[in-house]
Amino acid sequence: MTEDRGELPPGLALSWGVLPVQRRGPKPALSIEQIVATGIEFGDRDGFEAISLQRIAAHLGVTTNAMYRYVRSKEELIVLVNDKAVGLPPELPSGWRPAAIAWVNAQVKLYAERPWLLDVPIRGAPVTPNQLRWVEAMLTALSETGLSQHDNLGCLLLLSGYVRNYASLARQLGSSADAPVQAEQVGRFLVPRLIEGGYPTLTSVYLNQEYEDGLDDDLDFGLARILDGIDVLIAKR
């Protein structure tokens, strides 16, 4: 009856709602939901670094170590917070291409709303419920391409990697108020060294200020490349 979650990766069982059966002893003062919700709250307010066991414990009126009755480690907590914060994917339009565009844009929006999600270290393949909802949504949209499951997985890997990369860059360049200032400062430091160090192409990139303009275009650009590439594959088979 009691699931043997000994060997499972941190957060897997808990994210699916499998909690260790408790048979005797005092009632828990807290709940996982409460803890995770507090973690998200702190993340939204003060960023990823603010999600600490100590802070959550203090906020809930408990000592830090009481947390370890609910999660095995901070890593497990982060996995749970991440899955909850990711939430559910939107309804995708029909047609794999519009669906892919909608899916990518939804993720970009998500990362814009909760930038700290980009700071969550990636442990490996997604296994938690909400993450898998996103995967499932895109995978079913891709199923109409007629490609093999294997190929569809490859396409998914391509898309998800791209979104994350793009969102990470967009956060650095675009979001915060002093970002342009900082970017300019970096440029002033970097350009002379690029010139002297033998980085001709990068030098011209920086001098043309290619990195500054329209990030929205960049998103569509890379996405179009990927989708065209998939199209080529579909035509080929």
Place this chain on the structure above:
Amino acid sequence: MTEDRGELPPGLALSWGVLPVQRRGPKPALSIEQIVATGIEFGDRDGFEAISLQRIAAHLGVTTNAMYRYVRSKEELIVLVNDKAVGLPPELPSGWRPAAIAWVNAQVKLYAERPWLLDVPIRGAPVTPNQLRWVEAMLTALSETGLSQHDNLGCLLLLSGYVRNYASLARQLGSSADAPVQAEQVGRFLVPRLIEGGYPTLTSVYLNQEYEDGLDDDLDFGLARILDGIDVLIAKR
């Protein structure tokens, strides 16, 4: 004369060899090179977690806080260690397509040799010397496509995101000895929940064990998609 590195991101100045000028006072007992080399040593031997200021300090016969005379923070240390460990890119063959393939494979090899590089959190766009060598190499290879610099940057973003994602997945699935066992265990846990939870596509993916076979094929697959997508763009312009 003294560069104002106050506003620069951590590790930027140091990675380019700009150290604060020292005029009087005792000679430093250590050097940045020494510290970074020790960090890489620990990373290679025991993984990313083993790179700690305390350990490095102990190994070099100093107290932990003496480290802060050399680096501003652990983050800065990690940036330096990362750049050094990344090293120089290989010579790329001529032709942008072969060059891209070689570039991607070289990175995959790098990540296979130093898996802990995948645990280094990504702060944003690359700015350190060796990282930029890689960027420069690929960018010059792409320059023969006749695309705009802007487009070339988009292609690069595509490729680098893909490599990292792929390598991260490959590490999880393929490397360690007990990985298959763990994967199977995850599958046993997950499949019933996928069935009941309404994940039909993922269920079939797991049942067909699509995730197990040939990762090398996957690398080539996604890469081919990207390159085909770029090809389409070139033809279009």
Place this chain on the structure above:
DNA sequence: CGAAACTGTTCAACCCATACGCTTTTTCAC
């Protein structure tokens, strides 16, 4: 020589994690 500047150490705070001990509640034997 004296003062300025840089060195490294000590002290202190916060965070993650483990071990142990006390209390509470359930279970089961009598």
Place this chain on the structure above:
DNA sequence: GTGAAAAAGCGTATGGGTTGAACAGTTTCG
């Protein structure tokens, strides 16, 4: 039914790790 044992909960104590402030020793410049 009742009471003791078992197990779960929380707190205290302890230790490794990152970070910063305050302090004392050293070297070099003026």
